[in-house]
Amino acid sequence: MPDAPYDRCAMTAAANQSGRRATASRRLERAGIRDVAAAAGVSITTVSDALNGKGRLPDETRSRVREVAERLGYRPSAAARTLRTGRSGLIGLTVTTYGEEPFTFTEFAYFAEMARAATSAALGRGYALVVLPASSRHDVWSNVALDGTVVIDPADQDPLVSELYRSGVPVVSDGKPGNCPVTAWVDNDHEAAVLEILDHLSEAGARRIGLLTGTSTDTYTRLSTEAYLAWCAHVGQEPVYEAYPAHDPAAGAVAADRLLARPDRPDAVYGLFDPNGTDLLAAARRYGLRVPDDLLLVCCSESDVYAGTEPPITTLSLKPRRIGTTVVNLLIDAIEGVDSGTGVDVSRLFQPRYRTAGSGPPPGTLMPTELIVRASSQRRSPRTTISAPRTPGEV
Amino acid sequence: MPDAPYDRCAMTAAANQSGRRATASRRLERAGIRDVAAAAGVSITTVSDALNGKGRLPDETRSRVREVAERLGYRPSAAARTLRTGRSGLIGLTVTTYGEEPFTFTEFAYFAEMARAATSAALGRGYALVVLPASSRHDVWSNVALDGTVVIDPADQDPLVSELYRSGVPVVSDGKPGNCPVTAWVDNDHEAAVLEILDHLSEAGARRIGLLTGTSTDTYTRLSTEAYLAWCAHVGQEPVYEAYPAHDPAAGAVAADRLLARPDRPDAVYGLFDPNGTDLLAAARRYGLRVPDDLLLVCCSESDVYAGTEPPITTLSLKPRRIGTTVVNLLIDAIEGVDSGTGVDVSRLFQPRYRTAGSGPPPGTLMPTELIVRASSQRRSPRTTISAPRTPGEV
DNA sequence: GGCCCTGGCAGAACCGTTTCTCCATGCTGC
């Protein structure tokens, strides 16, 4: 250990230190970087470099500083670091809110699973996730420094997304955006999924397939319903569907009942939402319909309770884990890729940031779904297809 | 509008502004408070005061500044504000992690609901929630400035809680802490809940009540099991229980099977975890046991699927919404109550902060649970319906 | 021997707020 420079530095550091807090004897305060520098006999530059693995320092100094920092229980201030570097290590996750009750994001297993995967993926890359409501504009959003945001199912011309875009915060959306300046998006191939289900039900012998759908205008509901209608038009079946507000748990049972009470009662039903399987099963019982003999059933759900119902119900899984992981990784890629961190990067100063050069539509990824076939949708095996089989890629 | 002071101020502000960035022509940058001050012809002090409702300013100035800020799309930097005020508006929520898969917090509906309520309560008071894993010490925790933290079920001598305590971050725990310096805690009255269930089963005719419990040492499992054993000792029944790792979804079914395969097979079972109802029902079917005639069943669950099983199963609800709301409100009370914000408050410098003076055990709140009695635990008294007809509206 | 290069580090600017301090002005009461 070289002694001469150590002594010199110690004096400088001590002077620096005493020059800072001339007033009170502040004991019990958290150790700052200056304290570490003083204790280690180096400058704060050296401490910062040593702790962050930067600069040109011999390993000896580096380890000594690290040891002193450890001994003092030094924790760098996240706020100061964020202020200087412009990076907080936080990414936002919007959740939709319905009416009075602020949150419905754990209502459906899809969101819960997706949020879990997103949280996990973010942490795996050193980021933490902040859950924020899609409404309530400046109130909360302005109070937290975000490096980027995952927006679930943005509306057309979503004001929140616009605001974030203006602020230069990258946004990746779960759900294909309508007309939003998002950096990227991820979604399931809802058209393909619905067509696969309808074909599957047809092959099982269904002649009139009904749909239990929602009244809201989110991408999922819209695309699925459109795909259903398109399929009906294609095979020449009259559409039979009932829509209800999906966020109201009681309304689903009523809608299921309505659907099966119709004069043109379907002999197969696909329910877009998680509880529809249970609701439809109960409704079928009430009307004395046997599943799958009198009624074929499929619903979209992430819950495995449908493996244990009587009969087990065929479900479509949207694979929310995969969505959550992908969406977060895309977002962090965008955050770390652009990196307007050091100073002003003049080259892209007058271009929209975080967009692919050329500014076409934002890049999107369609992820496949998974149909888990169970007893509720299997009736007559041979009784072949009514409609021509179609490839998943077809829209 | 007074003209003379406006002109004077404008000149000062312009000088101030130009004195700042002599170098580049930084267009497209987000407007800072200096820009607002320059545009409004006032000092940055005035802008800050006007926007934050502080200082002594005439309404005229206040509204003018506000309008200019609005026009410029000014958003204060959260990082700078946090650095200066020491408050980030963020509170942490720990989640437990099991083995490889980092997250199990939405595994049980309890945590999902609790987290949802906590998020909602925090947002209602102007805070945002950050989800962080209970493990992974400095990595992530140091990178985010937290005003306080909700810790779910801290371990005895929990290192994370100790660390947070040393950092002066208030901690409120969900689950009665063993030996942790938490500010406050909230928990269900697990003893009372278990005793209520056991009494309920006894009254329904149970002679030998079994328990399906967990192998982990968290408060919930421990207290519930202890209450069960105490009850057994009290009434003179030999304990009959099986324990399994609750985080393993497959193990539950096996344990349920084991419990019903025992030579001293119970005629009633209480399952501590959410999936136990389904598992026990399936196991009972396998052994030809009718519920509730041959086997009474209760399980702890927040899921409403048990209202629709055949037969419907009696559940104990821990009311996670109430827990989540309470725990967050207690935490924010602690954050805002102590408020060592302005400078060093010498009076409490040498006392442990965020504890009740006198430093006895931290204040805790026991919240009641709710037993939802359904067919599975009702056998002999009036020998009424096994499954009541239910209206479509009922969930 | 001058020069450049490189390693090792100190100094100081800077990030964008909040807030403490203090000054100028006009008015009141005596």
Added chain:
DNA sequence: GCAGCATGGAGAAACGGTTCTGCCAGGGCC
């Protein structure tokens, strides 16, 4: 006519890091 006070607002010091710049010493090279 002046002390005293309220009002309105400017100035500058923090907050606690990161990082750009630059100094100094030593060694290789011509």
